[in-house]
Amino acid sequence: MANIHDVARVAGVSISTVSYALSGKRPIGEKTRLRIDEAVRELDYMPNAAGRMLAGTRTRIFALTAPLRSDTYAPAHMAFVLAVVTAARAFDYDVLLLTEDEAVDGLRRVSSSRLVDGIIVLDVSVEDERADLVRSLGVPAALIGVPGDAAGLVCVDLDFEAAAALAVDRLVDAGHASVALLGHPSAVYERGSNFPVRFRDGFLARAAERGVAASFSMVEKDAPEIRQAVSAILDAHPAVTGLVVHAEEGVHTTILEAVAGRGLSIPADLSVIAGVPTFDTSSFTPPLDVIPLIPADSCVRAVELAVQQLEGPIEPRVELVAPKYRDHGSVAAPRPGG
Amino acid sequence: MANIHDVARVAGVSISTVSYALSGKRPIGEKTRLRIDEAVRELDYMPNAAGRMLAGTRTRIFALTAPLRSDTYAPAHMAFVLAVVTAARAFDYDVLLLTEDEAVDGLRRVSSSRLVDGIIVLDVSVEDERADLVRSLGVPAALIGVPGDAAGLVCVDLDFEAAAALAVDRLVDAGHASVALLGHPSAVYERGSNFPVRFRDGFLARAAERGVAASFSMVEKDAPEIRQAVSAILDAHPAVTGLVVHAEEGVHTTILEAVAGRGLSIPADLSVIAGVPTFDTSSFTPPLDVIPLIPADSCVRAVELAVQQLEGPIEPRVELVAPKYRDHGSVAAPRPGG
DNA sequence: AGCTGCTGTCGAAACGTTTCGATGAGATCG
DNA sequence: CGATCTCATCGAAACGTTTCGACAGCAGCT
Numbered sequence: 001m002a003n004i005h006d007v008a009r010v011a012g013v014s015i016s017t018v019s020y021a022l023s024g025k026r027p028i029g030e031k032t033r034l035r036i037d038e039a040v041r042e043l044d045y046m047p048n049a050a051g052r053m054l055a056g057t058r059t060r061i062f063a064l065t066a067p068l069r070s071d072t073y074a075p076a077h078m079a080f081v082l083a084v085v086t087a088a089r090a091f092d093y094d095v096l097l098l099t100e101d102e103a104v105d106g107l108r109r110v111s112s113s114r115l116v117d118g119i120i121v122l123d124v125s126v127e128d129e130r131a132d133l134v135r136s137l138g139v140p141a142a143l144i145g146v147p148g149d150a151a152g153l154v155c156v157d158l159d160f161e162a163a164a165a166l167a168v169d170r171l172v173d174a175g176h177a178s179v180a181l182l183g184h185p186s187a188v189y190e191r192g193s194n195f196p197v198r199f200r201d202g203f204l205a206r207a208a209e210r211g212v213a214a215s216f217s218m219v220e221k222d223a224p225e226i227r228q229a230v231s232a233i234l235d236a237h238p239a240v241t242g243l244v245v246h247a248e249e250g251v252h253t254t255i256l257e258a259v260a261g262r263g264l265s266i267p268a269d270l271s272v273i274a275g276v277p278t279f280d281t282s283s284f285t286p287p288l289d290v291i292p293l294i295p296a297d298s299c300v301r302a303v304e305l306a307v308q309q310l311e312g313p314i315e316p317r318v319e320l321v322a323p324k325y326r327d328h329g330s331v332a333a334p335r336p337g338g
Numbered sequence: 339m340a341n342i343h344d345v346a347r348v349a350g351v352s353i354s355t356v357s358y359a360l361s362g363k364r365p366i367g368e369k370t371r372l373r374i375d376e377a378v379r380e381l382d383y384m385p386n387a388a389g390r391m392l393a394g395t396r397t398r399i400f401a402l403t404a405p406l407r408s409d410t411y412a413p414a415h416m417a418f419v420l421a422v423v424t425a426a427r428a429f430d431y432d433v434l435l436l437t438e439d440e441a442v443d444g445l446r447r448v449s450s451s452r453l454v455d456g457i458i459v460l461d462v463s464v465e466d467e468r469a470d471l472v473r474s475l476g477v478p479a480a481l482i483g484v485p486g487d488a489a490g491l492v493c494v495d496l497d498f499e500a501a502a503a504l505a506v507d508r509l510v511d512a513g514h515a516s517v518a519l520l521g522h523p524s525a526v527y528e529r530g531s532n533f534p535v536r537f538r539d540g541f542l543a544r545a546a547e548r549g550v551a552a553s554f555s556m557v558e559k560d561a562p563e564i565r566q567a568v569s570a571i572l573d574a575h576p577a578v579t580g581l582v583v584h585a586e587e588g589v590h591t592t593i594l595e596a597v598a599g600r601g602l603s604i605p606a607d608l609s610v611i612a613g614v615p616t617f618d619t620s621s622f623t624p625p626l627d628v629i630p631l632i633p634a635d636s637c638v639r640a641v642e643l644a645v646q647q648l649e650g651p652i653e654p655r656v657e658l659v660a661p662k663y664r665d666h667g668s669v670a671a672p673r674p675g676g
Numbered sequence: 677a678g679c680t681g682c683t684g685t686c687g688a689a690a691c692g693t694t695t696c697g698a699t700g701a702g703a704t705c706g
Numbered sequence: 707c708g709a710t711c712t713c714a715t716c717g718a719a720a721c722g723t724t725t726c727g728a729c730a731g732c733a734g735c736t
Contacts, residue, residue: 014686046447047722051724054388055691077416079412097419113390342693343692351716367715386691389691389721391721
């Protein structure tokens, strides 16, 4: 395997010239550069990563700490992991994957051995020990998600309040005067991530602002309970013509079946919007309007912020990514009769 | 951040002594070692990864190339990724994640920059460019899955033939004389991975060996088609009393519903075994006997084989991991009446 | 002609380890 | 009691880069 000395010898220059030619950090004469390029090609030279890490101050590696537990929703996680890796590669960074078992120890290890230049934290929970660790480590880091105490941290997340508000706005703008939110199982609101809470609060707040009636129900995961919850909410609030669903993948289809089972058609009788799913709702029957959770959006920004910190500390912040709306025809004006 | 010189100074020894004390590669006097340990603790010393890589011959990093495409079955992939990371950590190796977009370029990059000591290849397909690349790179590598041309490669995979044979044996041993396999959609057998084919062939071969009637049907993914396929096979082969299902997650529940819909109860009327799923079948109604695809089994072995290659090339091979059987009560003797 | 400033290149130091060979101090032996 | 051996330790080289400071050569200026 050729090294920089070989290249220098073949090109008839010094190694520092080769280094500068390749990094472009100092001007190099036209002819010299060509000779060096030629030598690089001829020898199939690629700089040794370890030498580079040692001499430079950068390893060009980020640690990605992701739960990858079996109880987390796998497709979503995979999409986020993928988005982080892709975003990092755009900055010529590689990604070292740390799992749940090793969350704290692993981060400590890779950062104090200077194996990584920074840390991307995925799937942040309200009480996340990794948040405290990152704070104390003083290493460039970006969290995707917001922990309970975000002080001193750089966090990126979808603006769930705005997403819920956007859903309400769409329904109200279409003429709906009574809307409902079907949310996660109650356990999710009590512990775990805080975004369901933010979505719910955003929903209720904007409904109040717009002066429309709003109700909120939590929906468990089992099909019978889902059907019952749908019936319950539609019975309790017969005026509801607009529905927002904030739930996991399987739940949506069951809700749609339950709605169809009551003889309601979408959007003629009921307008429905899916809130921040990570999966495709356009293949549902009927396809649902959706405010998607787009992994790339947050991940690209998180990686950008981590890269910025390589130059020196930046202001801690919680950056909220604006939600987007995708129309698939599941929202219409309510039927005049109500 | 303390370095080895600091430790040496505090402990009053030379840096080589510190290095030997920490690596244990040469005997160190009792008192000296204690002083060094003390200094390490006091300074919170951790060896610099880059220095270590440069001086040693190892980076202690493996590349993991995983598709992470959105069209692959996410939970299974995540489980494999997780299993590889966990297995690697057991050897004190970290894992650098490379995705589909960068499969070949990325592998080339990290191996010729000597950033990684070896490569683990996940989700190998029949025509996998990564297989050829790994062959030409001559880097320690282990493939999880078997490419069309495995010559010169170290591969690990579940023994799908044996898994299918095991399923047949269980049914035949229980007294069944006519068995059927419900497999993947036809497209899967034509292109893509080769394990469905191996499972099918193992099934048919062992059934022939045991002298029982066997049929095989491919099942598409849509619920109506699944129901129809179940009906078709039970109508065409009324003597079938043992069923093996080799399909993706959602398919099993639909099959079970279809079976129940025909008034058949498991295992009284029909014995059923789930073949090599990566998900939990014990929570199905009824729980199904299963020959699981256990990510850890193949991944641990693959990592072991990669680690072995660090010392020098080993014999290329395809190592097949023995299948395991988990009894959940869905297999019983066929009803005497048949 | 002598100074200044710029461009292109070089030499050398530094990054932090591991590891080879050497050396000193004791213990062991004849 | 000197030769030999072992054990613990040390010094120095090596790994392959990046980067600082220096320095020729040359153009432009006074």
